[in-house]
Amino acid sequence: MSRFLTLLGLCFWGVTAPLRAGVGEAAYERGDYVEALQTWRAQAEQNGVTAELLAAIGNAEWKLGHKGRAMICWERALLLSPRNPVALAGIKHAQGAGGTDRPTQTWSENYAAFLGADLWLILGALGFWGTLLAVLVPKLRRQPMGDWTQRILITSATLFALSIPGLYGAYTLASRAVVRRTDVAVKLTPTVLGEALNGTAEGDVLRTGRKFNGHTFITSADGKGGWVKSTELEPIWGGGLPINLDQMQAP
Amino acid sequence: MRAFFAILAAFVAPSLVQAENHVTWEITPPVCGPGQPFRLQVRIESDDVLGPANQVGKEIKPPRGMALRFSGQLFRANATEATLNFSGVAPEDEGTYVLPGFNARFPSQVVAVPAITLIVSGKTGYRKEGRARAELVLPDRTFYVGEKIAGRVVMRGSEQETVTGTFGLECEAEGFNFQTEGSAFTQPLQDGLGLAKTFDLTPIRAGQGEFNLSGIMLVNTGDRISSLSTSGRDRPFNFRRKLTVEHVPETGRPADWGGSIGKLDATPPDLSNRFPEVGEPIKLKLTLVGEGNLERIVAPELPGSDSWDIALASELRQRRSEGRRTFIYTLVPRLPGDLKTPVIRFATFNPDSKKFESVEFISVAVKVSGNAPAKVELVTMDPSAKIGAPAAKMITGLLTPTVAAGTKGVAKIEPLAASQPFWLSNSAALVTLLLATLVISVVGYFAAHPEILIRRRARGALRRHRAAALEAQRRQDYAAYARAITQGLRAGAAPLLQAEPLALTQSDILRALPSANLTLLTAVFLAADGAKYGAKDGAQAIAEDAQLQAMLNTLEAQL
Known part of the structure; x- marks a missing residue:
């Protein structure tokens, strides 16, 4: 009986271990960003997302080089808590050192x-x-x-x-979205063979307008308009964790 | 019998004859010189009414080297013929070219246009220099995956024809990323007769691929000085090239090569401050110029040294056409004295020489003052802060995140504005409130003006009594007739006199109806109420029905 209880306890420990407090932070501190990300993602899937959790996931994604996912996480963290310091610092860092563009906020x-x-x-x-x-x-x-x-x-x-x-x-x-693909063309017309006017990069935040023919009208940080494929953008509102673009969506 | 069948056959035969289409075509000139513009006219005659043809431009597939564009259709309403016009440019090589048959889709039918043959011969005497023509300028060499190939379409004009614009540039190239800078980047040529449109082509996979570029240029023909005698037309162009793409060779590839392909040069470094103190951040701006895939280059990572702490602060993005890329590094001197910024080498692959080259940013002399120890945290340092000010405010870098355990979050971040129950409950409450306001207002109004309802009720009673009087008159029931009339008169006069109907007599009615006949009123009241006192019967009243009805009508109108 005692052996059974020990096994049960070990199983419980194994299941809940990644979700224990501090595991993600510890992994992040020692530079194991994959472990930190997995821990925080599991925590988000179990308990839902909070501003702190999203900001932390954003930091880990940034460290792993996923600019688009990181920006989505930080922007969503700011929706939940407009003055979250981790998300604010992350966005500032992305705009400075990371070279991402974000529209200047109006008054x-x-x-x-x-x-x-x-x-x-x-x-x-x-x-x-x-x-x-x-x-x-x-x-x-x-x-x-x-x-x-x-x-x-x-x-x-x-x-x-x-x-x-x-x-x-x-x-x-x-009405904003984050570019999720690298080197996305901004087109003159919402068509597949539309003339590319400009380019935008992963992680850039764009203002979005109307949708037409699988494309979304966007306005970039420097005020230039054009059409971008809707699948290459992820809206900031209306989601939890960033969507996985590598997986095919279920029909 | 034979005559009968002959007549029957003569009637049936026209109905069995099918509508026939007749298609002819004409090329002007009939034999073209290499690269000569030509005009193709396809005429279709049918037994049925034709209309506008749909999607002709998509149906037709010109042979290699030939540019062809559907330029319009001539047709008249309810006409059985149509003319399709095409403008084209003959291929550069001599020979016979067959334009495959295609379908012209009209609203009523689909007409098959047969194959059309174009003969290109060098003996026509056509002089290319006299006409506007388009040329593709693209390097003739092996390309490399990831490089930026700067291409141009040069549209040259002549004394007779001037190129004034271009549109519809389309590229079909599998394995290439094609980008243009928009119509604003169509530059005039030096002679002022033509235009040049630039584009960037980036191979994304190795192998041999076909590059197909087509577009249309606007050509003005005639006297360039007098605008009255000029006429404009559009002329298509089409280029097809086979391009060979390879990966950048691994032989001799430096370890620090970051994907740069092109002929690049380094500009002298720009330093924000040549006389900093120990621990004071300064900015080193490095700019690469030249032709190449500048926007794809990864900023080189610079390791710190005993003398410097280094971090990539930011990078400036320029337009592709500007041909420059700038990286800005934050350098923090660790030691005082005469220092030099590190020499920064940058590996790039030159596609012309097919060799890796090194671009070098020279070092800059810096005089560092102060005695402070050299431990400086880059992320907590504000370059714009005054010397000696506490560096409390974080300006860059990521903060260490902390996540509270067990905090319940949300599965999906959705605004309250997207919540249907929120808007439904608010809308329901608003509608309920407005309805209640409406009801209470109406009830209050009637409470403040009771005469409205009293008169309304009186009108109803008067009409009922009038109907009863008519019914009694039909039955020749004089007593009932008189009762109904008097009740009607009382009901109609009561609101006007503000009295109870039963209390009114014929003299009260006379106050409400001053023009009424008192004798008649007295007779009716006697017939109605006088029976119990033995009064005479009311036959006289029935005889005066018209007057009594007029009294009731007058009362009703006053209510």
């Missing part, structure tokens, strides 16, 4: 990044409902607006007005 995007898209939407919804109820309820009750109602109206209307640039910035921030 509304910087404003939106202060709180995050979801919080801006919640604040906007609260402001909208507060304003609406403060206006409608006294009318329905056929009573003049009281002091507290006026305070609620002013506060809600201010909150709603302040949330509008945040919502707009969050919308434009969401």
Whole structure:
């Protein structure tokens, strides 16, 4: 019986060992980035992704030379936590030493990044409902607006007005994608044989527009527009870990 | 019987005859000189109505060396004939060229155009120099995987024909990556008569491959000085070349070769500060110039030494056409004194000489002051910081990540804005609120204006009593008729007098209807209510029905 329990314990230890705290960090510290990446990926698949985890995976991917995957991880980490220091440092490093391009954020995007898209939407919804109820309820009750109602109206209307640039910035921030392939051609037309106007490299962050014929209209960091195959980009919103481009997708 | 069959056959025969298409073609000139532009006209006559032909340009496959473009179709509405026009340029070699048959697809039918023969002969006296022509400029040598081949299409004009533009450059080359710099990079030739379009070709696999480049140039013919006598036309061009591609040889390949292929030169290094202090980062800018795959070159890694800590800070990206690539390194002196920046050698493969060459960035003398020890952490050093300031702010490099164990995360990062329940619940709440507002407003309005409902009810009662009166009149029931009329008059007058209907008498009705006949009203009221007091019957009232109905109508109109 005791042998059975020992074996069971060893099995449990073996299964959970990679997920123990500090294993990934230790591997990263000693330069074993593959081990660190595997540990953190297993942790993400089991518990879901957090900003810290994504930033850490981004660092490991960068160290392994996967620029596109690293940038996706850091950008997504910033969506969850707009001031994550590891992700911010990673993106800055990628732009400086790594040579990747990233569009300069507009004032509304910087404003939106202060709180995050979801919080801006919640604040906007609260402001909208507060304003609406403060206006409608006294009318329905056929009573003049009281002091507290006026305070609620002013506060809600201010909150709603302040949330509008945040919502707009969050919308434009969401319309971005990371180039996942090396040497991607930016074409004049959304066609297979379209004339290549320019090139963009793996890890570059682009603003995306409408989609047509399997291509996405993009605007690069230096403001140049063109069409890129949609399969060569990965949107920043709407995913967890970066998609594996080497595996065929299931039909 | 024989006559009957003959007549029958005469009727049936026309229906069995199939519509026949007649296709002719004409080449102008009939015999072309090498490289001479020609015009091909294909005329189709049919028994059916033809229309515009579809995708003719895609159907036709010109033979090797010949450029051909579908330039348009002449047709009239409901016409049974069509003319397809092609413009082309004859191949450079003499001989007979067969343009394979193709299908012209009309809305009503598909017409098979037979093979067309073009004869190219050098005896036509055609002088190529007199016409605008396109030439492909591409090195005639073995190419190497990964190198950037700078090619050009030179479109030369002449005194009679000027090249004014180009479009539709398309390349079909398996195993090559083809890129152009866009229409802005079409440069005029020095003589002002032609244009040159540059492109880059990068082989991506070894072997022999065919390179096929086609496009169209816009040609202006006539007097160049007077714009009134010029006429424009487009002329296609097509080039096919067999290119041989090999891998860069392994023999003599230096260990530090980073994929550079081309004829490159080093410019003198540029140093941000020649008099730094110990530990003060300075920037060393190295620029490679020349022809080659500059954008594919991996920045060389420089190991640190006793004198220097070195890190690749960044690299500047230039456009391909600029022909330069810059790497910027951060150097931190470890020791004071007269130092020299390290000599940096860069291996490149020259495809012309087929040998590896070394490009060398010379060292630069630097005078380092100070006495500080030489241990400097690059990642925590800010080159733009003032000397002596604490280097607390990290400006580059990756931070060491920390991951909290057991923290629950999300499977997919999706914005709340993409959540359907969020928008559904908000929309439902908004619709409910607006509906409630609407209902309460309507109810409140009626509560504030009760006369609206009272008059509405009175109108309904008046109409009911009028219908009852008509029914009683039909039955000749005088008492019921009089009761219905009086009830109708009371119901109609009550809201106007703000009184209860049952309390009204004929004099009250007269207040609501001043123009009414009092005698008639009295008679009707007596007939209705006077029966119990033994009054006379109401036959007189029925006789005055028109007046009574007019009273009811007047009351209804006032409600």
